[in-house]
Every structure is written in structure tokens, then in C-alpha cells.
Amino acid sequence: MEQILLKHTRPGRCLSFDEYRSAGGFGALAKALGKMTPAEVQQNVIDSGLRGRGGAGFPTGKKWSFVPRDLPGPRYLICNCDEMEPGTYKDRVLLERNPHLLVEGMALACYALGVRHAFIFVRYGYEQAAENLRSSIAAAHSSGFLGDNILGSGFTLELGVHQSAGRYICGEETALINALEGKRANPRAKPPFPAVKGLWGQPTVVNNVETLANIPAIINEGPLWWKSTAATPEAAGTKLFCISGHVVNTDCFELPLGMTLGEIIDGPCGGMRPGSRFKACIPGGASTPYFTDAHRDVSMDFDPVAKAGSRLGTGGIVVFDQSTCMVAVTLNLIRFFARESCGWCTPCREGLPFVRHILERIESGRGEAQDIEILREHVQMLNYAFCALAPGAMGPVEGLLNHFGDELREHISAGSCPFKGDRLP
Ligand SMILES: Cc1cc2nc3c(=O)[nH]c(=O)nc-3n(C[C@H](O)[C@H](O)[C@H](O)COP(=O)(O)O)c2cc1C
Ligand code: SF4
Incomplete structure (x- = not known):
């Protein structure tokens, strides 16, 4: 199986800057600055079929194409390393093993987009990742891959690391932009999308760590090779x-x-x-x-x-x-999402704690037959919340209703959790 992102790395150890260089690191940036126009870099990303790895899977090259070319003033790239979704730890692994790949990927993206200042928004608590990034950025600077007139090309770029104060909603791209501006981190209305009006009112692309870390390989090896590393012809990378x-x-x-x-x-x-x-x-x-x-x-x-x-x-x-109670799993997840609601809009602020209450009732044996219908109604209602946090929060509830209706009904009719005492250690 082809390794692109974890190549040359092993668990518990961060690749040094020199090791990355010896393995061909920053070769893609040198190639792009020497031989390719920004539009060609962007076209390579479009041709690769790369889709955003932050959750929504939006085509990366297409997102870049929304940035207006003729607007005066700066434009920005923000790398989203908020990664607070329970069960997700891939960006941390990548940055603890090879932060240089992200630095090079961001430099390529900034070249394609005409960005001179870019930021990496790092999750609260990802201390090692932030430290690795800072030292990689410093090493890239002293080797001429960041700063003024990179490799004599006339292209100038500064990267900054910003550590989050720590809320799940900060991962939503417009809340992230508010947080970076020092404001309360609630989402903004879209449109306008950040690509048109983002950080400090200027065009801004927000991309995930894994998305950006793939760009050096796309430029080095070619978009069609990169695409072909997938398991099916329809998939990419x-x-x-x-x-x-x-x-x-x-x-x-x-x-x-x-x-x-x-x-x-x-x-x-x-x-x-x-x-x-x-x-x-x-x-x-x-x-x-x-x-x-x-x-x-x-x-x-x-x-x-x-x-x-x-x-x-x-x-x-x-x-x-088989020993897992899916009602308990869903309750555990809903507790997280209800706690992390930013409180900006009523359906989510009031609805998620209510769903938590219903699930608590069912799990503790106090559920009533109509609770199932109430859960179903809330799956529909929370689709109309202001941002994607609330519909996302209801994803597991939807799964519970669709696939584990019997388990829900059993809790209600037995007046207790049928899995109690049947858990693996
Ligand atoms: C509540 C919420 C949390 C999110 N958290 C993250 C996150 O931690 N990291 C991330 O890359 N995207 C996260 N996203 C998605 C971002 O809004 C955005 O779509 C993504 O950063 C775009 O990058 P991509 O196109 O490279 O995937 C979150 C979205 C929502 C609604
Ligand atoms: S759905 Fe509303 S309350 Fe919930 S996180 Fe989004 S904006 Fe905030």
C-alpha cells in the first residue's frame, strides 16, 4: 500500500528537518517555484481530485477557484488543525511525526493562491504538534523556504501558529475565523463564504491539515499518480x-x-x-x-x-x-455535542440538551414510548440550526433510530438497560 503522508515516519518520533530534506522534502516547492505558474499548481490540485479531509469532502481545487483574483488587499490561507471531533486524531499523528509536510503543503497552496500570510489554528492541548510546527517553520525560514523572496523566486510567505483557547465549534471554519480575529467563536452566516470574505474581511481559504499535507506529493509525483493511489477508480489518493x-x-x-x-x-x-x-x-x-x-x-x-x-x-x-449499548454510546456523544453547542441559535442551544435528557431517560429505564418519535422529530428540526454542528450532533441519533430501534424499544419496555453488567473491561 502506497504511503504518502506517513512515509519515512514511525510512531513516537518526529522526523527531523534534515531527514525530511534528505528524503526529498521541499523538492515540490522548488519544482513549483522554478517551473510552474500559480495557475498550474492549482490545476494540478484540481486534476488530482483531492477532496477536503476536514469532514465535508469539498473538492480542494474548486474551493481555491472561488478566491477572486482581482480583489485588492491581502488574501489568507488558514490551516484547520482544531481536531476536536471525538474519535479523530489523524492530524495530531501527522504533525507529531512529520510537520514539515504541512509546512511545504501550505507554501505550495499559498503560492497557488497568491497568499503572503498564512496561519495554522491548532487545537488547545496539541502542545507537541504546535511545538513541532514552530520549529519546522523556523528551520524552513533559515533554509530559505519561507520568508522573503523564497528560493530567489520573488515569492514571499510568513506562516504563523495560533493555539486555540479550546472549543469544538472553533473547528467550524467561520467560527475559527472569528476566534482568530479575537472575537467570540460563533459561526458566521454563509454566504459570503470565506473564500470571498473571510479573515479581516479578505478572501480566505480554510483547509484541513491532511488536505494540505497531500499537496507536495501531487506536485512531485503528478496528479494522476496521486489519484491512482486510491483503491477504486472513483476515489482519489x-x-x-x-x-x-x-x-x-x-x-x-x-x-x-x-x-x-x-x-x-x-x-x-x-x-x-x-x-x-x-x-x-x-x-x-x-x-x-x-x-x-x-x-x-x-x-x-x-x-x-x-x-x-x-x-x-x-x-x-x-x-x-456485541457488548456495547448503542443508546449509551449515543448518549455519551450527545453529552459532548450539547456541552459544545456555542449557544448562538435556539434549536441547537435548547434542542441538544433536550435530546440528551430524553436519552438519559431511556438509558436509565425511565423512557416512554413517545420518546422515540420525539427523537425522530429532533433529527429533522436540528437540520434547521444555524451551522453544521447541530445536524452533525444528530448523526448518531439518526443512526440509533435507523439501525437500533429494537434496542431503544427494549430499554423502554424493560425499564432498564439490557446491557448493564455485560460490558467488556
Ligand atoms: C462543528 C464543526 C467542527 C469542525 N471541526 C473541524 C476540524 O477540527 N478540522 C477541520 O479541518 N475541519 C473541521 N470542520 C470543517 C470546517 O468547517 C471546514 O469545512 C474544513 O476545515 C475545510 O477544510 P477541507 O476543505 O480541507 O476539508 C468542522 C466543521 C464543523 C461544523
Ligand atoms: S448550531 Fe447554532 S448554537 Fe449550535 S453550534 Fe451552530 S451556531 Fe452555535
């Missing part, structure tokens, strides 16, 4: 899947995009733990509807996962075995 739960190997794996769920679980994950049978999984981070055994043949790529009723999201897969 590799993907970092971070796995947790009841499987033998829980780790962050770089795998061809489009492998089936079953292939991922039986292959790199080493199958289920002894005594465990697969019951369900969160396929793409905490805000995605569950998959069950019936989904083992789904190709883990954006469109097939959506067609099967969920989202590829961040690629954070959490696997549950």
Missing part, C-alpha cells in the same frame, strides 16, 4: 483512518481511499478482539450515523459512504462489539 474501539489494532493507518469497511477491519485493524463480534461502528468521526454489519462492503470513500446513509467525515472509525 490515500486517507488517514484513525481507529479506536474493540479491534485488535487501534492506530492511525494511511490506507487507499475506497477500501471497504470490512477490508479495513479485517486487514490493518487485525479483526475484532478475541471474544468480540462486530456490532456497529462510527464510520467517520462522532458526527456520522452508525454503520452495521450490513455495511461491511461499503467502499470507504465520500460518495459511497453518503449513498449508504452516513458520511466519511474525518475517517475516525470507532468500532463497537
Whole structure:
């Protein structure tokens, strides 16, 4: 299996700047600045089929094309490393092992977009990642890959690291922009989209860490080679899947995009733990509807996962075995989302705590038959919240209703949780 992002790295160790250079690092930037126009770099990204790895899967080259070329004043690139979605830890792994790939990817993106100042918004608590980035940026500066007149090309770029004060909503791109401006981190109305009016009112592209870290390989090896590293002709590139739960190997794996769920679980994950049978999984981070055994043949790529009723999201897969109470899992997730609601709009501020209350009632054996319908209504209602946090929060509830209705009804009719005392240690 082709390794693009984790190549040359190993767990628990950060690749040094010199090691990255010896492995060809910053060769893509030298190639682009020496031989390619910004428009050619952008075209390579379009041709690669790269889709954003931050959750929504929006085509990266297309997003870049929304930045107006003729607007006066600066434009910005922001790398989103907020990564607070439960079950997702891929960006941390990448930055703890090879922060230089992101620095080079950002330099290429900035060259394509005409950006001179870019920022990396790092999750509160990701101290090692932030430190690695700062030292990589300093080393890139002293080697002439950042700063004024990079490699004599006339292109100038400064990168800054900003550490978040720590809320999940800061990962939403417009809330992130508010946070970076020193304002309360609530989302902004869209349109205008950040590509037109973002940081300090100027055109701004927000991209995920993994998205940007793929760009050096696209430029070095060519967009068609990069695309072909996927498992199916429809998919493009590799993907970092971070796995947790009841499987033998829980780790962050770089795998061809489009492998089936079953292939991922039986292959790199080493199958289920002894005594465990697969019951369900969160396929793409905490805000995605569950998959069950019936989904083992789904190709883990954006469109097939959506067609099967969920989202590829961040690629954070959490696997549950037969001993898991799916009502308890959903309650646990809803507690997180209700706590992290920014409080800006009423459906989310009031609705998520109410959904938490209903689930608490059901899990503790005090549920009533009409609670199931109330949950269903809230899945619909929260689609009309101001930002994507609330519909995302209801993803697991939707999965619970669609695939584990019997389990819900059993809690209500028995007046207790049928799984109590049946959990693995
Ligand atoms: C509540 C919420 C949290 C988010 N958290 C993150 C995050 O931590 N990292 C991220 O890259 N995108 C996150 N996103 C998605 C961003 O808004 C944005 O779509 C993404 O950074 C764009 O990058 P991409 O196109 O490279 O995927 C979040 C979205 C929402 C609604
Ligand atoms: S949906 Fe929730 S997180 Fe989003 S703006 Fe409304 S209150 Fe804030």
C-alpha cells in the first residue's frame, strides 16, 4: 500500500528537518517555484481530485477557484488543525511525526493562491504538534523556504501558529475565523463564504491539515499518480483512518481511499478482539450515523459512504462489539455535542440538551414510548440550526433510530438497560 503522508515516519518520533530534506522534502516547492505558474499548481490540485479531509469532502481545487483574483488587499490561507471531533486524531499523528509536510503543503497552496500570510489554528492541548510546527517553520525560514523572496523566486510567505483557547465549534471554519480575529467563536452566516470574505474581511481559504499535507506529493509525483493511489477508480489518493474501539489494532493507518469497511477491519485493524463480534461502528468521526454489519462492503470513500446513509467525515472509525449499548454510546456523544453547542441559535442551544435528557431517560429505564418519535422529530428540526454542528450532533441519533430501534424499544419496555453488567473491561 502506497504511503504518502506517513512515509519515512514511525510512531513516537518526529522526523527531523534534515531527514525530511534528505528524503526529498521541499523538492515540490522548488519544482513549483522554478517551473510552474500559480495557475498550474492549482490545476494540478484540481486534476488530482483531492477532496477536503476536514469532514465535508469539498473538492480542494474548486474551493481555491472561488478566491477572486482581482480583489485588492491581502488574501489568507488558514490551516484547520482544531481536531476536536471525538474519535479523530489523524492530524495530531501527522504533525507529531512529520510537520514539515504541512509546512511545504501550505507554501505550495499559498503560492497557488497568491497568499503572503498564512496561519495554522491548532487545537488547545496539541502542545507537541504546535511545538513541532514552530520549529519546522523556523528551520524552513533559515533554509530559505519561507520568508522573503523564497528560493530567489520573488515569492514571499510568513506562516504563523495560533493555539486555540479550546472549543469544538472553533473547528467550524467561520467560527475559527472569528476566534482568530479575537472575537467570540460563533459561526458566521454563509454566504459570503470565506473564500470571498473571510479573515479581516479578505478572501480566505480554510483547509484541513491532511488536505494540505497531500499537496507536495501531487506536485512531485503528478496528479494522476496521486489519484491512482486510491483503491477504486472513483476515489482519489490515500486517507488517514484513525481507529479506536474493540479491534485488535487501534492506530492511525494511511490506507487507499475506497477500501471497504470490512477490508479495513479485517486487514490493518487485525479483526475484532478475541471474544468480540462486530456490532456497529462510527464510520467517520462522532458526527456520522452508525454503520452495521450490513455495511461491511461499503467502499470507504465520500460518495459511497453518503449513498449508504452516513458520511466519511474525518475517517475516525470507532468500532463497537456485541457488548456495547448503542443508546449509551449515543448518549455519551450527545453529552459532548450539547456541552459544545456555542449557544448562538435556539434549536441547537435548547434542542441538544433536550435530546440528551430524553436519552438519559431511556438509558436509565425511565423512557416512554413517545420518546422515540420525539427523537425522530429532533433529527429533522436540528437540520434547521444555524451551522453544521447541530445536524452533525444528530448523526448518531439518526443512526440509533435507523439501525437500533429494537434496542431503544427494549430499554423502554424493560425499564432498564439490557446491557448493564455485560460490558467488556
Ligand atoms: C462543528 C464543526 C467542527 C469542525 N471541526 C473541524 C476540524 O477540527 N478540522 C477541520 O479541518 N475541519 C473541521 N470542520 C470543517 C470546517 O468547517 C471546514 O469545512 C474544513 O476545515 C475545510 O477544510 P477541507 O476543505 O480541507 O476539508 C468542522 C466543521 C464543523 C461544523
Ligand atoms: S448550531 Fe449550535 S453550534 Fe451552530 S451556531 Fe447554532 S448554537 Fe452555535
